[in-house]
Amino acid sequence: MNSSMISKIEKSKRYEREPDRIKFQALAVTFTGENDVHQVSLQDGAWHCNCGYFPHTGICSHVMALQGLLGAMLTPDARYGPPPAALPAMDDTAQSFAAGVG
Numbered sequence: 001m002n003s004s005m006i007s008k009i010e011k012s013k014r015y016e017r018e019p020d021r022i023k024f025q026a027l028a029v030t031f032t033g034e035n036d037v038h039q040v041s042l043q044d045g046a047w048h049c050n051c052g053y054f055p056h057t058g059i060c061s062h063v064m065a066l067q068g069l070l071g072a073m074l075t076p077d078a079r080y081g082p083p084p085a086a087l088p089a090m091d092d093t094a095q096s097f098a099a100g101v102g
Protein backbone atom coordinates (compact mmCIF):
# COMPACT_ATOMS: atom_id res chain seq x y z
CA MET A 1 0.00 0.00 0.00
CA ASN A 2 1.43 3.38 -0.92
CA SER A 3 1.91 6.24 1.55
CA SER A 4 -0.84 8.30 -0.05
CA MET A 5 -3.43 5.59 0.67
CA ILE A 6 -2.10 5.13 4.20
CA SER A 7 -2.52 8.84 4.92
CA LYS A 8 -6.11 8.71 3.55
CA ILE A 9 -6.92 5.81 5.86
CA GLU A 10 -5.40 7.65 8.83
CA LYS A 11 -7.43 10.75 8.00
CA SER A 12 -10.62 8.68 7.68
CA LYS A 13 -10.03 7.22 11.14
CA ARG A 14 -9.68 10.74 12.55
CA TYR A 15 -12.88 11.81 10.78
CA GLU A 16 -14.72 8.85 12.30
CA ARG A 17 -14.00 10.33 15.73
CA GLU A 18 -15.32 13.76 14.66
CA PRO A 19 -18.95 13.08 13.66
CA ASP A 20 -19.90 16.76 13.84
CA ARG A 21 -18.09 17.15 10.48
CA ILE A 22 -20.97 15.21 8.92
CA LYS A 23 -24.50 16.57 8.44
CA PHE A 24 -27.22 14.35 6.97
CA GLN A 25 -29.14 16.24 4.28
CA ALA A 26 -31.40 13.29 3.53
CA LEU A 27 -31.98 9.89 5.03
CA ALA A 28 -34.37 6.98 4.55
CA VAL A 29 -34.52 4.00 6.88
CA THR A 30 -36.80 1.21 7.94
CA PHE A 31 -37.34 1.18 11.69
CA THR A 32 -38.50 -2.02 13.35
CA GLY A 33 -40.73 -0.85 16.17
CA GLU A 34 -42.41 -3.03 18.74
CA ASN A 35 -45.58 -3.48 16.65
CA ASP A 36 -44.62 -2.77 13.05
CA VAL A 37 -41.85 -1.80 10.65
CA HIS A 38 -41.97 1.94 9.89
CA GLN A 39 -40.52 4.01 7.08
CA VAL A 40 -38.68 7.03 8.51
CA SER A 41 -37.14 9.72 6.35
CA LEU A 42 -35.39 13.06 6.63
CA GLN A 43 -35.41 15.62 3.82
CA ASP A 44 -34.30 19.26 4.05
CA GLY A 45 -34.38 19.20 7.86
CA ALA A 46 -37.91 17.78 8.03
CA TRP A 47 -38.67 14.32 9.37
CA HIS A 48 -41.43 12.00 8.30
CA CYS A 49 -42.58 8.69 9.74
CA ASN A 50 -45.46 6.52 8.58
CA CYS A 51 -46.41 5.40 12.09
CA GLY A 52 -49.81 6.29 13.50
CA TYR A 53 -48.51 8.83 16.02
CA PHE A 54 -46.38 11.06 13.79
CA PRO A 55 -49.14 12.77 11.72
CA HIS A 56 -50.74 14.13 14.90
CA THR A 57 -47.61 15.58 16.46
CA GLY A 58 -44.83 15.83 13.88
CA ILE A 59 -42.66 13.73 16.18
CA CYS A 60 -42.64 10.13 17.39
CA SER A 61 -40.44 7.66 19.25
CA HIS A 62 -38.83 6.50 15.97
CA VAL A 63 -37.74 10.00 14.97
CA MET A 64 -36.63 10.76 18.52
CA ALA A 65 -34.51 7.61 18.58
CA LEU A 66 -32.81 8.61 15.32
CA GLN A 67 -32.26 12.14 16.63
CA GLY A 68 -30.56 10.66 19.67
CA LEU A 69 -28.46 8.22 17.66
CA LEU A 70 -27.31 10.64 14.97
CA GLY A 71 -26.92 13.63 17.29
CA ALA A 72 -24.13 15.84 16.02
CA MET A 73 -24.56 14.53 12.49
CA LEU A 74 -27.92 16.29 12.18
CA THR A 75 -28.50 19.94 11.34
CA PRO A 76 -30.04 21.89 14.26
CA ASP A 77 -33.49 21.75 12.59
CA ALA A 78 -33.32 17.98 12.18
CA ARG A 79 -31.74 17.41 15.58
CA TYR A 80 -34.28 19.30 17.65
CA GLY A 81 -37.35 19.38 15.40
CA PRO A 82 -40.08 22.00 15.67
CA PRO A 83 -39.97 24.40 18.65
CA PRO A 84 -41.66 22.93 21.75
CA ALA A 85 -44.48 25.50 21.51
CA ALA A 86 -45.60 23.83 18.28
CA LEU A 87 -45.95 20.47 19.97
CA PRO A 88 -48.77 19.20 22.15
CA ALA A 89 -48.06 18.28 25.77
CA MET A 90 -45.18 15.83 26.00
CA ASP A 91 -44.37 13.26 28.63
CA ASP A 92 -41.09 13.42 30.58
CA THR A 93 -39.19 11.25 28.10
CA ALA A 94 -40.08 13.49 25.16
CA GLN A 95 -39.14 16.59 27.11
CA SER A 96 -35.74 15.11 27.89
CA PHE A 97 -35.17 14.47 24.20
CA ALA A 98 -36.28 17.99 23.29
CA ALA A 99 -33.84 19.41 25.81
CA GLY A 100 -31.04 17.23 24.45
CA VAL A 101 -30.70 15.45 27.78
CA GLY A 102 -31.97 12.01 26.77
Ligand SMILES: [Zn+2]
Pocket: 038, 049, 050, 051, 052, 053, 054, 060, 061, 062, 063
Ligand atom coordinates in the same frame (compact mmCIF):
# COMPACT_ATOMS: atom_id res chain seq x y z
ZN1 LIG B 1 -42.85 6.97 14.04
